[in-house]
Amino acid sequence: MSNVKSRRELYSEATREALLDEATRLFAEKGFADTSLDEIATASLLTRGAVYHHFASKKALFEAVLDRLGTAVVQRVTAVAAQFQEPVVAATAALDAFLTESCDPVYGKLVWQEGPLALGWEGWRRCEHEHSYALVEAFVLALMNNGYLERKAETTTIRLFYEMIGGAGLAIAEADSADKERVRSECSDVMLRLLAGLRRAE
Structure with missing residues (x-):
């Protein structure tokens, strides 16, 4: 055919x-x-x-908008991480790329602020989970598989990283335009220090 x-x-x-x-x-x-x-x-x-x-509805149209935004961001973050073989370097690069994307006013407003209002809490959570949970899971498991993180409480560790990254996205979205870069930098610093603190003892 x-x-x-x-x-x-x-x-x-x-x-x-x-x-x-x-x-x-x-x-x-x-x-x-x-x-x-x-x-x-x-x-x-x-x-x-x-x-x-x-x-079928304005809600369906908005969900399609979020789907397109989320898919594009995941593709760009994945492409950035794919340039590095070392898992911790790839994960750090992916985090940096995501935080940069979150500074975009359109992405920030629609995904983190308007999303829950338009789709309802459960609908928005489902949409976000479909786009980004698997990506966070892949990075965390790669860090565990390569000995950077201890293989312990896998599901809880993935969930907490996922929620933390989402919290960073929301914090950046809610910041005034003049403060976005500062908040982005602070989120990056805090999360990288937390990641370093979880590093498996040699």
Whole structure:
């Protein structure tokens, strides 16, 4: 079977991407509650019906926005870490890359501030878990497998690292623009010192 997409499929994909672009911009500017589907449709040069063709609701559209943002960040963080073979260096580079991504005002606002409001606490937690938990798990297990961290309480250790990294993302998102770099630096310093403190004794 041919994998060549039809003109209709290409148009549908382009329309969906345009919707996500405009939705991302408007949600970041106005927030989820104060952004309507009509506004997004108008900004995308589409009808409301065309929006509903791709997304069943404003909530579904917002979730797709978060999915795209989260997927892109995970890909970039993974690419940075892949440049290093030593697990602790790779993990440190990944953390640095994530904290840098969290300084982006659009990512910070939509993922950490608007997400829980738009999707509800459980829906937002599920969305975040799907994107980033496996990545954190992979780094922690690599540190354990290579003897940097003691292989003890694996699930709890992974969960605490995951929550700590999420807390850093939220702290950066909530900081004023002028303070984001300072908060980012402080989060990095604290987490790296905690990681060093957990290092397995030789």
